[in-house]
Amino acid sequence: MNEELYNELVAQFNTDGGEILMFTVDRVLYGVEIQYITEIIGIQPITIVPRVPSYIKGVINIRGKVVPVINVRNRFSIPEIPYDDRTCIIVVELGEIVVGLIVDRVREVITVKPSEISSTPDNNQNSSNQFIRSIIESNDEIKLLLDVRKLVME
Amino acid sequence: MARFEAGMESMVEVFIYETTTLLEQLDQILIKTESNNGFGDEDINEIFRIMHTIKGSSAMMGLSNMSALAHSMEDMFFIIREEKPYILSIGTLYDLVFTASDLLKAEVEIAQDEDYTPADFSEHIEKIESFVAILKEGSETNPEQLLTTSLEDSEIETSTHNSNIISVRVFFDDDSEMENLRSLLLIKKIKDDCLELEYEPSDIETNPDSSRIIVDNGFIIRFKPLNDESFIFKAIEDSVSVKSYEVIEDNLAEALPDYIDLEPTAEEENIAIDIEKSETISNQTKTKVETTKDAESKDDAKEKIDIPKSADQINNLLSKTQGSRGKQNLISVNLNKLDELLDMVGEIVITEAMVTSSADLKGLELDSFHKSARQLRKLTDELQDIVMSIRMVPLSGVFNKMRRVVRDMKVKLNKDVNLVFEGGETEVDKGVIDNLNDPLMHMVRNSMDHGIEDDPQKRIKLGKPEKGTVTLSAYNASGEVIIVVADDGAGIDSERVLEKAKKNGLLTKPESEYTNKEIFNMIMQPGFSTNEQVTEFSGRGVGMDVVRKNIEKIGGTVSVDSKDGVGTSFIVKIPLSLAIVGGIEISVGTSIFTIPINSVKESFKLNQNQLIRDVSGEEMVMIRGKCYPLIRLYEYYGLTPKSTDVFDGMVILVEGGGKLACLLADELIGEQQVVVKPFSPLFNRYNVKQNGMAGCTILGDGSITIILDINNIIHEQ
Numbered sequence: 001m002n003e004e005l006y007n008e009l010v011a012q013f014n015t016d017g018g019e020i021l022m023f024t025v026d027r028v029l030y031g032v033e034i035q036y037i038t039e040i041i042g043i044q045p046i047t048i049v050p051r052v053p054s055y056i057k058g059v060i061n062i063r064g065k066v067v068p069v070i071n072v073r074n075r076f077s078i079p080e081i082p083y084d085d086r087t088c089i090i091v092v093e094l095g096e097i098v099v100g101l102i103v104d105r106v107r108e109v110i111t112v113k114p115s116e117i118s119s120t121p122d123n124n125q126n127s128s129n130q131f132i133r134s135i136i137e138s139n140d141e142i143k144l145l146l147d148v149r150k151l152v153m154e
Numbered sequence: 155m156a157r158f159e160a161g162m163e164s165m166v167e168v169f170i171y172e173t174t175t176l177l178e179q180l181d182q183i184l185i186k187t188e189s190n191n192g193f194g195d196e197d198i199n200e201i202f203r204i205m206h207t208i209k210g211s212s213a214m215m216g217l218s219n220m221s222a223l224a225h226s227m228e229d230m231f232f233i234i235r236e237e238k239p240y241i242l243s244i245g246t247l248y249d250l251v252f253t254a255s256d257l258l259k260a261e262v263e264i265a266q267d268e269d270y271t272p273a274d275f276s277e278h279i280e281k282i283e284s285f286v287a288i289l290k291e292g293s294e295t296n297p298e299q300l301l302t303t304s305l306e307d308s309e310i311e312t313s314t315h316n317s318n319i320i321s322v323r324v325f326f327d328d329d330s331e332m333e334n335l336r337s338l339l340l341i342k343k344i345k346d347d348c349l350e351l352e353y354e355p356s357d358i359e360t361n362p363d364s365s366r367i368i369v370d371n372g373f374i375i376r377f378k379p380l381n382d383e384s385f386i387f388k389a390i391e392d393s394v395s396v397k398s399y400e401v402i403e404d405n406l407a408e409a410l411p412d413y414i415d416l417e418p419t420a421e422e423e424n425i426a427i428d429i430e431k432s433e434t435i436s437n438q439t440k441t442k443v444e445t446t447k448d449a450e451s452k453d454d455a456k457e458k459i460d461i462p463k464s465a466d467q468i469n470n471l472l473s474k475t476q477g478s479r480g481k482q483n484l485i486s487v488n489l490n491k492l493d494e495l496l497d498m499v500g501e502i503v504i505t506e507a508m509v510t511s512s513a514d515l516k517g518l519e520l521d522s523f524h525k526s527a528r529q530l531r532k533l534t535d536e537l538q539d540i541v542m543s544i545r546m547v548p549l550s551g552v553f554n555k556m557r558r559v560v561r562d563m564k565v566k567l568n569k570d571v572n573l574v575f576e577g578g579e580t581e582v583d584k585g586v587i588d589n590l591n592d593p594l595m596h597m598v599r600n601s602m603d604h605g606i607e608d609d610p611q612k613r614i615k616l617g618k619p620e621k622g623t624v625t626l627s628a629y630n631a632s633g634e635v636i637i638v639v640a641d642d643g644a645g646i647d648s649e650r651v652l653e654k655a656k657k658n659g660l661l662t663k664p665e666s667e668y669t670n671k672e673i674f675n676m677i678m679q680p681g682f683s684t685n686e687q688v689t690e691f692s693g694r695g696v697g698m699d700v701v702r703k704n705i706e707k708i709g710g711t712v713s714v715d716s717k718d719g720v721g722t723s724f725i726v727k728i729p730l731s732l733a734i735v736g737g738i739e740i741s742v743g744t745s746i747f748t749i750p751i752n753s754v755k756e757s758f759k760l761n762q763n764q765l766i767r768d769v770s771g772e773e774m775v776m777i778r779g780k781c782y783p784l785i786r787l788y789e790y791y792g793l794t795p796k797s798t799d800v801f802d803g804m805v806i807l808v809e810g811g812g813k814l815a816c817l818l819a820d821e822l823i824g825e826q827q828v829v830v831k832p833f834s835p836l837f838n839r840y841n842v843k844q845n846g847m848a849g850c851t852i853l854g855d856g857s858i859t860i861i862l863d864i865n866n867i868i869h870e871q
Binding site for chain 2: 045047048049050051052053056059060061064066067068096097098099152153
């Protein structure tokens with residue numbers, strides 16, 4: 001998915017709101033728009049691909065398709081924990097790139113109103129904040145909306 | 155495709171395919187006739203027909219500029235055909251037609267783009283029109299002179315009159331005796347001047363009684379003259395004891411086969427497949443292949459027909475066309491469908507392995523199941539072979555395109571060469587063919603530009619013929635296709651190459667340590683080009699490294715060999731097919747890798763005395779008196795192996811790009827046919843290919859393994 005198209009989708013989300021899937025990594029609540037998600041699966045046997053950045057854990061077989069998986073914990077520089085039966089892989093599709101994101105727990109899908117979306121402070125450049133696109137405040141809870149494109153492609 | 159009208163989309167592909175095929179055909183005719191120095195009537199008709207079709211179909215697609223250009227060409231050939239004007243400068247004519255063909259080709263290529271703007275052909279059309287004006291003048295002043303020149307090529311008729319079969323009845327002197335022998339002598343005499351020759355009675359050689367028949371009925375000869383029938387009449391007249399002869403009218407001429415045109419070898423998105431092959435597959439899998447039945451009738455261009463039926467139709471046509479251009483037992487199929495078919499077969503192969511090696515079956519005694527499983531295995535293997543063979547296309551198509559390259563170079567460089575083809579019938583996968591065009595073109599250009607000497611005197615001095623030769627040859631060797639582009643030019647000046655490499659900082663070890671072969675192969679390194687002067691065709695800095703990259707992209711290798719004063723050859727090795735390879739599975743720790751079977755030489759456990767260390771501590775393995783570097787895969791990929799002890803693991807001797815090395819793995823798991831799946835585009839920026847990974851594959855149990863690219867592993871060492 002090129003940047004242009006992605007920015008268009010982001011702008012549309014910011015003005016109209018939309019549905020997001022919530023998940024936790026290291027007890028922090030994150031969200032990702034469901035329009036990019038194709039499915040959520042449990043942890044699968046992963047084939048290691050050597051000589052790629054460590055956050056790319058390898059590839060998995062989803063019905064005959066070879067899909068790379070990214071561990072969100074590594075991406076956020078949070079220490080890894082062993083996978084358990086509640087570890088999930090969220091499969092996202094960005095144009096021709098299909099990627100699985102390994103997260104600790106998956107929560108529910110919520111609908112976000114435009115008024116609940118606010119942008120992130122720009123001065124934060126540490127490793128986990130650079131992948132946060134906006135902050136969502138609803139039901140007295142703070143959720144961090146992921147910048148999926150940045151997480152996957154940069 | 156935004157610019158085509160709604161409803162036209164389905165036609166676009168057919169249009170592009172058809173037009174490209176026609177233009178290819180046009181180029182072939184032009185190149186054939188240019189070397190013969192003139193058009194035959196049939197060629198003119200053919201060009202006229204091609205232009206007419208392009209005019210019509212491009213007008214239908216709304217491409218008025220193409221239509222106009224084709225129209226002007228059609229006009230020009232109409233005049234050539236009808237008025238047979240004397241053409242003063244045949245070179246100009248060829249240039250006009252070649253340029254027009256190029257313009258049209260370029261236009262077809264971009265017509266599908268979103269932001270397509272029609273090119274302006276008016277300049278070229280004007281040129282053609284002014285040439286036509288000259289032609290018209292010429293035809294008025296020189297009405298008797300014909301354009302058609304006598305052609306040596308026996309397949310081209312020189313005039314419509316000559317193409318008819320002539321029958322002659324010959325009578326011998328009344329009491330000459332031995333009429334049959336005299337007839338035989340006569341036949342022997344005229345045989346060489348005839349294209350076709352038959353006679354009655356036909357058994358003069360064996361049957362003494364035929365003499366009587368000849369006395370009674372005369373000796374009847376039917377022939378098709380090679381040049382001029384008057385030669386043959388003269389020969390008959392001059393024969394001893396011929397009393398008289400008469401030309402008889404019979405309707406044999408009408409029985410001459412009509413030329414029926416079937417679309418020749420397919421290009422672009424479509425692929426021509428052998429009917430026989432597809433018939434087999436239709437029997438075995440009941441697959442219906444949708445065929446483009448007749449590209450000319452666009453309305454029903456795409457309809458499903460049963461293959462056996464179409465085979466019959468084509469066979470009917472073939473029986474009518476016997477003697478005309480052969481090799482027409484073909485249908486066109488969209489390449490995407492073949493890709494899908496191949497994918498599907500790949501899945502079947504995997505699923506079959508999944509079923510027969512299912513964990514549920516472990517420990518069970520299932521005799522009849524295993525028997526059926528073996529049968530299934532055999533059938534899937536065969537199915538796979540057939541699908542692969544359908545995708546195979548002979549190299550001759552790519553080779554023929556090189557004629558055009560040579561022709562253009564000839565004009566621009568003023569250097570004449572013979573282009574020789576060998577083994578054009580060698581077949582490779584369509585996916586490979588499509589990626590071969592550019593590298594081959596570059597190599598041919600390179601051979602002509604840098605290989606063949608600029609000064610013919612130099613060649614003569616060395617005892618070589620004045621005209622250089624570029625040879626394109628292809629042959630199969632152990633699962634690979636080898637293509638050689640060789641010239642008989644000056645060869646590569648290794649000193650100059652070395653000097654240049656030094657200047658460009660490409661040397662990695664002392665000069666004296668380089669072998670000739672290493673030096674020659676330097677010309678394919680990025681940023682290398684020996685020609686100081688940039689010519690239009692080569693030496694633009696892109697050079698031979700692009701050739702190497704393109705070939706490597708399809709899993710092949712290129713090497714250079716050269717001998718001073720004798721010539722240079724580029725040797726390209728490419729895999730027969732990209733999609734399914736035989737592989738050996740090995741394990742390293744928890745990871746499983748697949749090594750393509752044609753890279754594997756042997757595998758063994760190491761003995762204590764086989765392992766040696768060189769001065770810098772590099773490990774080497776000694777096999778039958780030869781040393782090979784040892785690559786510990788777990789070290790190479792940073793994995794945790796079961797054991798780091800060399801003598802616990804398995805050593806596999808592999809070959810890649812002409813070099814050998816030993817890989818150390820934990821265990822050998824087994825051998826299997828695997829379907830190559832490319833890596834996700836996500837990995838593109840991590841250079842996985844350079845890191846020795848060619849792709850991945852899914853095994854029978856659903857697990858993924860990585861296919862190693864031995865070539866890159868060895869060369870990175």
